[in-house]
Amino acid sequence: MSQRKSYTAIDDAAFSWVARIDRAPLSPSESSELEAWLSGDIRCEGAFARARAVMALAGRIGVLSPVATGQGAEPFGAPVGILRSSKPNRRWALAAGGSIAASLAVAALGLQLKAWTEAQHYETGRGEVRRVTLADGTVVTLNTATKVVVKFSKSERNIHLVEGEALFDVAKNPLRPFLVDAGRLRVRAVGTSFSVLRLPSRPTQVLVREGVVEITESSSDALSQPIRLAANEQAFARPRAPIIPSALAPEAVVRNLSWQHGMLSFEGTSLQEAAEEFSRYSDKQITVDDPNVANETITGLFSATNPAGFAHSVALSLNLNTWTEGNTIHLSR
Amino acid sequence: MTGVSDDRALWLARNALPHEHALRSWLTAHKVRGIEPDDVVQETFAILAGLESVDAIRHPKAYMFKIAHSVIMAQIRRAQIVSISTIDDINQLTDEDHPSPETEVSDRQELQRVADAIDNLPPRCRDVFIFRKLHGLSQREVASQMGINEGIVEKEIYRGLKILAAVIGRRGKPSRRASNLEGARPARKRDT
Numbered sequence: 346m347s348q349r350k351s352y353t354a355i356d357d358a359a360f361s362w363v364a365r366i367d368r369a370p371l372s373p374s375e376s377s378e379l380e381a382w383l384s385g386d387i388r389c390e391g392a393f394a395r396a397r398a399v400m401a402l403a404g405r406i407g408v409l410s411p412v413a414t415g416q417g418a419e420p421f422g423a424p425v426g427i428l429r430s431s432k433p434n435r436r437w438a439l440a441a442g443g444s445i446a447a448s449l450a451v452a453a454l455g456l457q458l459k460a461w462t463e464a465q466h467y468e469t470g471r472g473e474v475r476r477v478t479l480a481d482g483t484v485v486t487l488n489t490a491t492k493v494v495v496k497f498s499k500s501e502r503n504i505h506l507v508e509g510e511a512l513f514d515v516a517k518n519p520l521r522p523f524l525v526d527a528g529r530l531r532v533r534a535v536g537t538s539f540s541v542l543r544l545p546s547r548p549t550q551v552l553v554r555e556g557v558v559e560i561t562e563s564s565s566d567a568l569s570q571p572i573r574l575a576a577n578e579q580a581f582a583r584p585r586a587p588i589i590p591s592a593l594a595p596e597a598v599v600r601n602l603s604w605q606h607g608m609l610s611f612e613g614t615s616l617q618e619a620a621e622e623f624s625r626y627s628d629k630q631i632t633v634d635d636p637n638v639a640n641e642t643i644t645g646l647f648s649a650t651n652p653a654g655f656a657h658s659v660a661l662s663l664n665l666n667t668w669t670e671g672n673t674i675h676l677s678r
Numbered sequence: 679m680t681g682v683s684d685d686r687a688l689w690l691a692r693n694a695l696p697h698e699h700a701l702r703s704w705l706t707a708h709k710v711r712g713i714e715p716d717d718v719v720q721e722t723f724a725i726l727a728g729l730e731s732v733d734a735i736r737h738p739k740a741y742m743f744k745i746a747h748s749v750i751m752a753q754i755r756r757a758q759i760v761s762i763s764t765i766d767d768i769n770q771l772t773d774e775d776h777p778s779p780e781t782e783v784s785d786r787q788e789l790q791r792v793a794d795a796i797d798n799l800p801p802r803c804r805d806v807f808i809f810r811k812l813h814g815l816s817q818r819e820v821a822s823q824m825g826i827n828e829g830i831v832e833k834e835i836y837r838g839l840k841i842l843a844a845v846i847g848r849r850g851k852p853s854r855r856a857s858n859l860e861g862a863r864p865a866r867k868r869d870t
Contacts, residue, residue: 352716360843364836367810368817368828388717391724394682395698398690398723399843402792403811405691519813519823535813557814 350386358382359392363400464496469509472626472650474607482516483523486605488542489626489649510542512554512605526563527551529582533571534558540602544625548581554598560588609649613642616659616676623652629669631656634677638665682727693738694726696788698847700739701746713753719847721749795845799838802826806834 362379365371371379383389469475469487477485479495481502487493491509495502499521504513506527515523517536525532527543530551537556543549551560551574559571560580574580577598578590593601600610609626611619617639620631626649633639641663647655656674660667665676682690698719705715722745726732735741796807802824809820810831817835821828 352714352720355720356843357840360839361836363839364832367835368832387724388720390727391720391722394687394690394727395695395720395723395843395847396839397682397687398695399839399846401684401687402691402695402846403796403807403838403842405688405789405792519809519815 350388352388355386355388355392356396359389359396360399362393363396367400464494466492466494468492471628474605474649476605479516481518481521484514486512486514488512488604506541506543508543508545510540510544510604512538512540512602514538515556529562529564530588531561531563532558533561539574548583550579550581552579552593552598552601553577554602562588603646604649607649608646609655610646612644614644615639616641616643616663619643619655619659620676623649623655626650627652629653629672629674631674631676634675638663638676638678686727686732689732690723690726692788693732693735694723694742695846697739697742699849701742702848704743705746710750710754713750718746718749718753722746725749792842792846795842796838798845799841803834803838803841806831807838810835 362382365375383393467475467477467485467487469489469491471490473487473489475487477487479485479497479502481497483502485493485495485504488510491511492507493509493511494505494507496505497503502518502521502523504511504523504525506525513523513525513534515534515536515538519535523534523536525534525541527541527549530541530549532539532541532551534556537558538554539556539558540552540554541550542552551558553574553576555576557573557575559573561571562582572580572588572590574590577593577595579593579601580588580590582588597612600612603610609619609622611622614622616633620633620639624630629652631652643659643662645658647658652674653669656667656676659665660676665678667674667676669675701722702715702719705718709715722742725745726742796804796811798804799807805824806820809815809823810817815823817831818828821831824831
């Protein structure tokens with residue numbers, strides 16, 4: 346007991362190990378040094394566990410926003426950085442090409458200073474897909490019949506998705522969160538790529554292609570836990586149901602977003618659903634008269650603005666008849 | 679990861695750190711000769727970290743106090759400083775201080791407290807934590823973002839952790855003991 350280490354010495358060493366581990370993986374010799382230190386005294390183990398807990402606790406603020414949006418850090422020049430989950434101590438794989446840099450973002454900084462305050466409106470007609478580059482470098486792709494209002498301030502980038510569907514390829518800027526308001530849902534991102542769909546007839550959908558976003562319900566108070574959505578995950582706001590993220594295969598994400606190229610991609614989709622999807626893109630409506638036919642499933646890539654072409658190829662493959670009557674395309678046995 | 683899994687670290691963050699202050703007050707109020715509260719806290723964390731599973735723990739605060747109690751008992755036995763009155767005191771104490779619902783701080787309040795603590799760190803340290811923890815940048819990315827070198831970022835993380843631990847675990851009071859005084863301190867009279 347004569348050489349007993351002091352509480353503070355142990356604690357200091359524990360914090361310094363945890364800070365070191367947070368920086369980069371330990372080398373083999375550092376690992377064995379840590380092992381040796383830990384096994385020397387049970388209090389070392391405890392102090393280390395406690396230090397790791399403090400680190401994990403600090404990581405939990407990733408789910409709170411006040412620090413971020415309040416009087417947080419000063420702007421440090423180029424808005425850079427990659428939003429990743431702030432789950433504590435996860436070893437991140439840096440996305441390829443996602444390192445610091447972004448000359449684009451540097452250029453955006455100059456623009457930031459002027460004219461952030463006025464709101465800008467963008468909209469698309471039926472069947473139209475439009476790509477808009479915002480002043481911060483973010484690219485918004487508006488799908489058919491979509492209305493978006495963009496309002497940037499010094500501390501936030503606000504997007505109001507009034508109706509429709511849009512894909513956001515967000516320019517990275519950790520100091521200026523990117524917020525999409527879609528009625529019941531608010532989606533928060535720093536730099537990522539995600540889409541939001543808001544239609545009266547469907548549950549609002551958020552789909553993440555890259556990075557991480559946080560979803561909160563607009564009705565909830567500021568401190569309620571946001572739902573984290575990572576790449577290849579989606580969530581729906583169904584009436585009176587909790588919002589639960591679900592995973593999607595990367596191919597399914599691509600399929601979901603094929604509209605940005607003017608295409609609709611179906612895989613095992615019922616004819617009924619496909620017909621409804623087409624109705625978003627043109628005034629021509631596809632009507633499937635027979636419920637049995639409506640439940641047939643189809644797979645394939647189709648031009649979003651050519652419902653007649655779609656009906657024609659479906660008729661061929663399912664051996665159906667198709668005819669047009671005014672703005673309605675009929676499909677039946 | 680050596681020592682503690684990420685999951686366990688997070689469990690400790692949510693279930694042990696919020697009660698550390700209460701545990702320390704309890705230990706200080708019922709100080710046993712030759713036993714340092716700080717040592718007991720460290721050992722308590724070691725035991726919580728080493729448990730095979732924490733799934734069955736329904737009342738983390740009570741559980742934590744129970745472990746601390748057993749740590750004290752073990753130390754008393756080890757150090758052979760048994761005195762009947764000490765044992766009596768300690769046994770008596772376990773029934774006190776059971777967490778009542780109103781003393782449990784909600785998870786949300788606790789998070790807010792952490793956020794406030796981070797916001798109150800020294801400026802550069804706070805910025806490092808915001809980039810690293812809120813925005814999930816790596817230490818290297820933080821360094822490049824802030825135009826400082828990586829060693830400084832690591833140092834700020836170390837400094838911040840220390841301050842946060844003090845704020846969360848001791849409600850702002852830094853460790854009072856700076857030197858190697860174990861066992862050399864006279865028992866303090868306490869009033870109950």
